[in-house]
Amino acid sequence: MGRTIRRLVGVIGGIVPAVVEAQQASPAGSAKSDAATTQSSPAAQPAGSPTPGQNSPAPVQFRGADGKPLPPEIQRKLEEQLRNNPSALLGNGSAQQQRGTGNDILVTTRRARGAVIGDVPPERTFGPLDIRALGADNIGALLDILGPQLASARGREDGGPVVLLNGRRVTSLLEVARIPAEAIERMEVFPEELALRYGYRADQKVLNVVTLERFRSRIGQLGLLAPTEGGRESGTGKVDYLAIRGDTRLSLGATYTRAASLLESERDLRQFVGTPELGQFRTLLPSSDQVTLEGVVSGQLPGDIAATLNGRFEGTRTESLLGAIGTRSLRRHSDRGIAHLGTTLGGPSGPWLWTVTASHDRSTSNTRTDLGDGAAGREPARSTDARTMADLLLNGPIVQLPAGPLSASAHAAVEVSTFDSRWGRGATAGHVSPSRQRGAAQLDLDLPIFHRGDKHGAVLGTLSANVNLALEQLSDAGRLRSFGYGLRWSPSSAVGVILSVADDQTAPTLEQLGAPLLVTPNVRTFDLVRQEVVDTTRIFGGNAALRAEDRHLVKLGVTLRPIPRTDLTLSIDYVASRIDSPIAAFPILTPQIEDAFPGRFTRRGDGVLSAIDGRPLNFADARQKQLRWGVNFVRPLGPVPPGLQNGNVRVFGSEAEARRAFPGAVFTQADPGSAAARSIGNLSSRLFLSVYHNWYFEDSILPRAGVARLDLLDGGAVDVRGGRRRHEVEFQAGAFKRGLGARMTVNWQSGTEIRGWGSAQGDLHFGGYAVVNLTVFANLAERLGGVHAPKWLKGARATLGITNLFNTRPSVRDQAGNTPLSYQPAYLDPLGRMVSFTLRKSF
Numbered sequence: 001m002g003r004t005i006r007r008l009v010g011v012i013g014g015i016v017p018a019v020v021e022a023q024q025a026s027p028a029g030s031a032k033s034d035a036a037t038t039q040s041s042p043a044a045q046p047a048g049s050p051t052p053g054q055n056s057p058a059p060v061q062f063r064g065a066d067g068k069p070l071p072p073e074i075q076r077k078l079e080e081q082l083r084n085n086p087s088a089l090l091g092n093g094s095a096q097q098q099r100g101t102g103n104d105i106l107v108t109t110r111r112a113r114g115a116v117i118g119d120v121p122p123e124r125t126f127g128p129l130d131i132r133a134l135g136a137d138n139i140g141a142l143l144d145i146l147g148p149q150l151a152s153a154r155g156r157e158d159g160g161p162v163v164l165l166n167g168r169r170v171t172s173l174l175e176v177a178r179i180p181a182e183a184i185e186r187m188e189v190f191p192e193e194l195a196l197r198y199g200y201r202a203d204q205k206v207l208n209v210v211t212l213e214r215f216r217s218r219i220g221q222l223g224l225l226a227p228t229e230g231g232r233e234s235g236t237g238k239v240d241y242l243a244i245r246g247d248t249r250l251s252l253g254a255t256y257t258r259a260a261s262l263l264e265s266e267r268d269l270r271q272f273v274g275t276p277e278l279g280q281f282r283t284l285l286p287s288s289d290q291v292t293l294e295g296v297v298s299g300q301l302p303g304d305i306a307a308t309l310n311g312r313f314e315g316t317r318t319e320s321l322l323g324a325i326g327t328r329s330l331r332r333h334s335d336r337g338i339a340h341l342g343t344t345l346g347g348p349s350g351p352w353l354w355t356v357t358a359s360h361d362r363s364t365s366n367t368r369t370d371l372g373d374g375a376a377g378r379e380p381a382r383s384t385d386a387r388t389m390a391d392l393l394l395n396g397p398i399v400q401l402p403a404g405p406l407s408a409s410a411h412a413a414v415e416v417s418t419f420d421s422r423w424g425r426g427a428t429a430g431h432v433s434p435s436r437q438r439g440a441a442q443l444d445l446d447l448p449i450f451h452r453g454d455k456h457g458a459v460l461g462t463l464s465a466n467v468n469l470a471l472e473q474l475s476d477a478g479r480l481r482s483f484g485y486g487l488r489w490s491p492s493s494a495v496g497v498i499l500s501v502a503d504d505q506t507a508p509t510l511e512q513l514g515a516p517l518l519v520t521p522n523v524r525t526f527d528l529v530r531q532e533v534v535d536t537t538r539i540f541g542g543n544a545a546l547r548a549e550d551r552h553l554v555k556l557g558v559t560l561r562p563i564p565r566t567d568l569t570l571s572i573d574y575v576a577s578r579i580d581s582p583i584a585a586f587p588i589l590t591p592q593i594e595d596a597f598p599g600r601f602t603r604r605g606d607g608v609l610s611a612i613d614g615r616p617l618n619f620a621d622a623r624q625k626q627l628r629w630g631v632n633f634v635r636p637l638g639p640v641p642p643g644l645q646n647g648n649v650r651v652f653g654s655e656a657e658a659r660r661a662f663p664g665a666v667f668t669q670a671d672p673g674s675a676a677a678r679s680i681g682n683l684s685s686r687l688f689l690s691v692y693h694n695w696y697f698e699d700s701i702l703p704r705a706g707v708a709r710l711d712l713l714d715g716g717a718v719d720v721r722g723g724r725r726r727h728e729v730e731f732q733a734g735a736f737k738r739g740l741g742a743r744m745t746v747n748w749q750s751g752t753e754i755r756g757w758g759s760a761q762g763d764l765h766f767g768g769y770a771v772v773n774l775t776v777f778a779n780l781a782e783r784l785g786g787v788h789a790p791k792w793l794k795g796a797r798a799t800l801g802i803t804n805l806f807n808t809r810p811s812v813r814d815q816a817g818n819t820p821l822s823y824q825p826a827y828l829d830p831l832g833r834m835v836s837f838t839l840r841k842s843f
Helices: 072-084 086-090 128-134 139-145 192-198 276-281 510-514 591-596 655-661 675-683
Strands: 009-012 019-023 043-046 060-063 124-126 162-165 184-190 206-211 214-227 234-245 248-259 283-285 287-301 305-325 328-349 352-370 378-401 404-423 430-432 435-450 462-474 478-492 495-506 518-527 532-540 549-560 567-580 601-603 609-613 621-635 648-652 666-669 686-702 727-737 740-749 752-754 764-766 769-779 796-803 812-814 834-842
Touching: 128 139, 128 184, 128 686, 128 727, 128 740, 162 192, 192 206, 192 404, 192 435, 192 462, 192 478, 192 495, 276 305, 283 305, 305 518, 328 518, 352 518, 378 435, 378 510, 404 510, 462 495, 518 609
Parallel strands: 009 666, 162 206, 532 609
Antiparallel strands: 009 019, 019 648, 043 060, 124 184, 184 206, 214 234, 214 834, 234 248, 248 287, 287 305, 305 328, 328 352, 352 378, 378 404, 404 430, 404 435, 435 462, 462 478, 478 495, 495 549, 518 532, 549 567, 567 621, 601 609, 621 686, 686 727, 727 740, 740 769, 752 764, 764 812, 769 796, 796 834
């Protein structure tokens, strides 16, 4: 095999104001490993005998990722450059050095930069053009847009994916959330099993973000958001700086956001008879001010050690209205501060890789609530939460087996956490200060059984097994354990099957155990027992009696790519879970819940509800069975040049910008107006469709032993939005071409109900409904002049968004067709339709 050709070839579209740098994979057969990926320019393969540079040069053919020749006019221009200056395309050294057997010039491949540990294939891969077509500002925005594709059917509902940067752990998502989308070379979505290789539990998908090797940007952004019904106007300003040069990264960012309050009177909510003015003293959403400062620096230390240091501070102030006593408003002021400092070190040690992560997080909260008994003064509630942790992750092969290496991931962690909370004054004062010391160890083994390249794998495909064990020792909760195993089978590159079983225990957080007691007056509550709406006093805080929960889970997942060389993916996941002693927020008041926890409710002598103790609790158990399937399809809008269909393409604003980023690259240009120029313009276009459907077969909770089980699919409920909706559909469609893009999402949920006791007159019916969101964006320079656009327009993007286009809200009716006071649509969705406008400029 000849040595690698590392010269890049840029192709300039004649009618598209952009320079395209195509990094193509080697021709079929030039690399044996399935893991080899694109790292070089299009392959240059002589068709004949003499070497370039001899008196009678043989014709040279440049091939793309799919092995097909490049467009003839591009081929001719590259041949001319090769004749005039061979080293420009083939690098220094004679052309003879480039030759392999059979007079072929070969492009060798190697493991992709930023690749993850192990050989778990990604479920989805997004290239720079795919990301560009989404119109996202940064990684944080991409996670929001791609939420359905990153959701895990086996995880906790509030858990996002594990995020890696260039195949490495980060201290938190916030370390990378502000990296602009333009700096991303590719993004890969992996199944939950890969999380084990990085020391996490297998209940989150994994997103690996690979950045460009060289990138620099300065970005300013202004955004405005307002509901069409008025109130709650908000504005955001952001500034960011990012410089990447190999393993060196410097990132600085700041954000300020201000939002006005939203009063009940601004939504014309019905109040109790005789008190129509109450809406002026009650906020649906508080006013808020928030400032965020962030910084990240990373580089290479001696000994091939990569190091990262990151810091973040966030301060938030809110003010809400809780009602009135006479003509005096009851107010609540809250101040919250969050500080984070983290570091990551990593490098190779022989065939093994090691990573050390350490961080310190501290958050403070100070809440002051006007006394609801008419007395002067305020009720304080303060808390300080601090956590210091460090962990070590080791990955590497243990022994070579016929189907591949038996590999291991070993993870060890230590953590010290404290939580101090104080509330009240005088006789009502209280103070708790729980603390926790934690030690943890986890081992994950990956055993290859067959591989498609060996004798048995040629028939059976690739088959591997996985087993993992984790132990935790907590100073306050004792020993917890987690155990899991699974099989991964891929009979062909178009089919992947995963079967996994997990059993893990999770302790309550210190905040759940020791949050300060917070008394909130005038909480509007629907009492299903008496079929009436009342304002109650609600108590929030921690519960020191919480126990660890024990989760048992089985998952069967299938991924299909039915059409070769087409970005069409079908995924199907079936998950069955049972949780013993699940930790949950306190549910809504229903007859079943009051029967299970009578001590949590206080009623007056006449039976009217007056107070609810809403601190968290353990249910006896919870069971769920779910099927989640989805389809994703992506393609360019029109034909693209042969050989570039699978290219890793990056778009620049000018040739000068491209040459600065790739000083050694060779550029050529398609003839303006030619078919090649038009097809190159299609390279950056995209049409994408995505649909996911959650289908719940079982979802039930046993509140405590000795009471009836709550079937959340058939009349049971634990929150104000009713029971579990049996069907949920998430649809997304979008298109992008020549700097103009549009994206639409539709989220639909089927109906549900809350069933009372005895008579059906106590039932509440929640109708099915859909929310449609629409986003339109324009890269202004591309739309207004291209390369000839004014300098101040280059790098500018305007985005217009409409959330909840048709202003749909949940609809709740009783048997008589009436809506209870506390279930008015604006209580369930205060904002309704919202319009946003964002102007973003990259300097």
